[in-house]
Amino acid sequence: MNNAKLHAFIPVFYLAWSDDLLTQKEFQTLNDFIKNQSWLSEEEQSFLLSKIAISNPPSREDLNHWKLELEKIVQKDSSVTSIFDMVKALSNNDVNLLKLQPDFMKLENDLGFLGEEVISNFKKTASSITSETQTNTSFDIAKLTAILDGAQAPIINKVKSIISQPEFAYETTTDVTVYRNKVYEWCQILAKHNLGNMAYPKQYGGGENIADYFAVMETLSYHDLSLVIKFGVQFGLWGMSVFSLGTAKHHEKYLSAIGSLELPGCFAMTETRHGSNVKGLETTATYNHDTKSFTIKTPTKDDQKEYIGNAAIHGQMATVFAKLIINGQDYGVNAFIVPIRDAKGNVAKGVAIADCGLKMGLNGVDNGTLSFDAVVIPKENMLDRFASVNEKGEFESPIPSDNRRFFTMLGTLVGGRIGIPRSALAAAKSGLTIAIKYADQRRQFGPQGGSEIPILNYRMHQRRLLPHLAKTYGIHFGLQYLTNRFLARTEEEMQEIEALAAGMKSYSTWSTRDILQECREACGGKGYLSENRIDALKNDTEVYTTFEGDNTVLMQLVAKNRLSEFRKSFGEMNSLGIINYVFENAKTAVSEKNPIATRKTDEAHLLDSEFHLQAFQYREKSVLAAAARRIKKLIDDGLDPYDAFNVVQHHMIDVAQAYLERITLEQFQIAIATVEDEAVKVTLIKLAQLYALFQIEKNKGWYLEEGYMEAVKTKAIRKMVNQLCWDIRPDAVALVDAFAIPESCIAAPIAFQ
């Protein structure tokens, strides 16, 4: 092309044929554009039209040539930011062309281009903010690890060193029998190290250290989760049921053999027809006056004990929950020790055991069903701490209500609802370690002309992983708090602590479910390969939301507890009282819900930990008060209370959720207040801010409905969440390194590239 004004149309040609896929209609738009240039001669028009005729594409070489010319222009002059700017530069400032600026702008629009994006494709070395961010640790990782481990550091380190030994190398077989035996062997090794009996009294060989026992459960969870569950079934469920529900004679007879794993056993509560509603169990233990014994009986197939860990292969005895029957009268659910097989593996007479078969995960645990066809056990096998049959064959108990006795018994077993969420927490930490380390190394896409960038630099990837990282830190401190409350419990506090445990169990296990799902997807195809361990982490923890209490059912219990606390602290439901309840005092009410506060968006306010906690508390109390009012109104309107509670079930989940979120944030903030190292503190504060604002963003519909925030504020919060993700990204790898999970446990090749 020797004609400058024709030369100037190169950008148009190039765009027509290059990366952006123009449709036939858009080619027509280009044609019309050229035909409208009446200042061009007919010949010139024809020439231009021939260059953009669909039937006559340029050669690949022509295209490359055009591209080089355009690159030269863009790279020479940084003020070139639109297609017209390129045209102008190529035209030698032809007057006719200069007049065409509006036409070219319209053309850009008609074709759906963003001029700046097109231009950036011609820049040689596109450096960008997105490509420059990278891992850059701002604090001492070991100091943070020390804060996380706290007083349990010695036992945590001991467990880590044991599970890093070669005999704990992962078993990768798909043969369930091999896997189950391997897990059993691991448990034996752990028992030898006196880890199983950690919580038992010293007189039975135990460590008498419940805090350490929980730390053992959590740390073992970095390794194999079948191992943790098998370990928990043996030493926690089986052993602690004998300890908590039995008396000295049982402790002396069984505890040290349980703690050493000489006597493997089961915890047989759940039945096929009764899982959540354990009060409705149908297995019976009928007292025989003549022989001073009990007959254990499974009435029908649907009443068999189900999912019982240790039952299919290894268990020799079981704590069986059954309705005690004396002289035909039902005395409610009690617990009995029933032998199910001998040490050689022969199944006891009258006992039928079946294997639950393959499961979604935890296939290293031998779950089975148990049924009892008139199995006779001696009287002393009744775990008789809370109820017994006296020498005359009469029922005796310090707790007259069958129901209350049963819940008191269950209350002694609440430790399981601490061990499980802490195990779930460890699994979430493992998943995040794998996904974040991979995201820091894995490169995909990048600016034109630049190299590919780590996927953790992408906003979506940050949004997918970093709020989960913040939540995991929050839950860590929340579970520490739960553990401490449990260890220091008084009788008076038990109901509250039971509700807290039920709630944190749900909150942590659901969080882990969501986190591992996101980790799997964030690792793409690599996340699907079993070698990268998200498979096992995800499928093994999948049932955590179900066992030790179905989460949805537990959340209803938590909400009912909150409701009953609410009724106690605040019986009369007049509006002023509720406002006082929600805002604690009227002064806060005014300052929180006035038009200035609801529209306040300055950074200092949005990042203020007091604002966060107040917003969480406000939500917690308002949702609770509203639920109480709704139930009252439904019943006043004539609904049966049972129906009324069904109607508000969905609301009740919010009551529990809001409570658990407040607990988590509060404990996160309290923990941070004690941190002395400044760099660690600054980082943890950012995480707590991200946790708080991410939850508020999630609940923004509610805050807007309540008028607690206006749109300008919720939008500012969304922006701040993005900013915090961006700010935390350089520390993300250090923050998972601080979990200090043994490399042999992480194992995933993608975490070590």
Next chain:
Amino acid sequence: MNNAKLHAFIPVFYLAWSDDLLTQKEFQTLNDFIKNQSWLSEEEQSFLLSKIAISNPPSREDLNHWKLELEKIVQKDSSVTSIFDMVKALSNNDVNLLKLQPDFMKLENDLGFLGEEVISNFKKTASSITSETQTNTSFDIAKLTAILDGAQAPIINKVKSIISQPEFAYETTTDVTVYRNKVYEWCQILAKHNLGNMAYPKQYGGGENIADYFAVMETLSYHDLSLVIKFGVQFGLWGMSVFSLGTAKHHEKYLSAIGSLELPGCFAMTETRHGSNVKGLETTATYNHDTKSFTIKTPTKDDQKEYIGNAAIHGQMATVFAKLIINGQDYGVNAFIVPIRDAKGNVAKGVAIADCGLKMGLNGVDNGTLSFDAVVIPKENMLDRFASVNEKGEFESPIPSDNRRFFTMLGTLVGGRIGIPRSALAAAKSGLTIAIKYADQRRQFGPQGGSEIPILNYRMHQRRLLPHLAKTYGIHFGLQYLTNRFLARTEEEMQEIEALAAGMKSYSTWSTRDILQECREACGGKGYLSENRIDALKNDTEVYTTFEGDNTVLMQLVAKNRLSEFRKSFGEMNSLGIINYVFENAKTAVSEKNPIATRKTDEAHLLDSEFHLQAFQYREKSVLAAAARRIKKLIDDGLDPYDAFNVVQHHMIDVAQAYLERITLEQFQIAIATVEDEAVKVTLIKLAQLYALFQIEKNKGWYLEEGYMEAVKTKAIRKMVNQLCWDIRPDAVALVDAFAIPESCIAAPIAFQ
């Protein structure tokens, strides 16, 4: 107790010792209450206090006796609704007691009781609305099935009858080799039935029926998902790449052998280092002028082909995507047929194959890695529909841009993004069938004195499953629409259809992920047992969100397409123009966003399909316009376009999401309009209403931010969602029966109780 006024305190004694767990503090409250009754003699007080002394519990018999007395009162007089009412009835209207009403009300509050709930526990047969709802089908199931199957009913029924045969009995081994071979055998049987070549031209033995091919994929997905993926790899990816990218010589040579499964093959695109960014593939195909051949080479281990289905065991050839190099010049990614092993299983010279090993799911598919150490293939093995090397050794193509050519090639393979979401849809239908049938039969808890009730009667359970059921119906019609658009496509529409396919692939596979997660949890422990099949459904479909394009990346593509459409239809971004765009015309704007509309909550309005669609359209357009404005502003403010697009990634997901939700609702409504049977129509309308309102509820934060709705309306919508769940519940079983999934495929024992 012979004294009536003391007798009247029985409710207090009973409450102290019965089911409700009073704490020590609350016992104190009771003590204080009694001590404050100055009208009682000291002796009387002592007597009462002795009954509620913690150290002196009543006997179990006393407790039972009290209970019987209270039951008598409550059952005799239905006006008894508080603890005080019971006291009154027991007191013979003692004047002193009658004055105590406020005190007793306060006591109820102090103890945290809800009087009505306590009373309802004494009612003998508590019948309630919750316990009375049950399955009660309102329409002809076969008629609904006919609507779902449409014109594909014959092929669907044919496939169902084949996969119900005994040779398709599920393989339950954990031995991967056995499973893979079984899946391969199944594929051979399907090939014999001419199902594999369904989409190929008749001249190569095919059925030339793409619509039927998609129906085959979807229906096979009721059976084993490894089977579907193996089938799809062979006949879809491998066969269709030869068909779509090759020319007559390739079709003649390969197609009929591929269709009969005599020639198993692979589709080798993804590399370890390049999954989403396929444009960056590193494998090379270098042209050798002297021998007129290509040398296929894997530069480094990180560039090996990865996750390739059929590669580890069965594949004999592969369509390999590689950069074409002629005389040292790179001509972009092209496709080549490369033999990888012979019919006896001997791996070809220069080819290295490794097994990807165990995966989270789809273990019946033999995924492997492929690398090529200077493997030489003849010139004719280049799939040369879009590019070729001529006799002179020069590159030729009708599409000059390498990039554009590559995306044109990819465009021909868009069928995979229809087959996968339809397979995901089938898996969701299977999961919902199992979970809903189980929930209809599984009983747990119930009103005091009544029997346990089906868990599907609980509001939370309805909320967990029924909106998913509604969404599944919506997606069914959305995918029918996608299929029809694809079948009737013109060149002009291809970009839109590609974006639609990418979007619906993400929307459907994410929906299936969420649905199967909820189904697993909703089935509790039973859902964790592999025999109930949610395990396989969930783990097999887990990677659907990753393969055929990572969902998060695809959503960005969809949003970019929407943005470019937006720019075309609406280049100048002044405010009036945007309002016109968002509301289509000013008249609607006024009627939709005025204070009456934003606060309108009457039932007719909330259930109005026009309101639903307008709300979806408003969201779609507003979110899109806002994204366009934001990007423009960021770039105007000096941000690199690459950074600007990173900043808005999260917003872009919303753009795509809102578009897909609108498409789904719109197609759902259009499909309903053609239904003739009134009973079916009424039911589908309820489902569409539930789908619409549930999405609006989910997005309520946005609607409130925008002022499109006020709190009074979003709250009314939440209530309506609950009501719709309740109304649909009796038809829930019929609605999954209408999917008409073969019983042998459902297989889960819990679905057949």
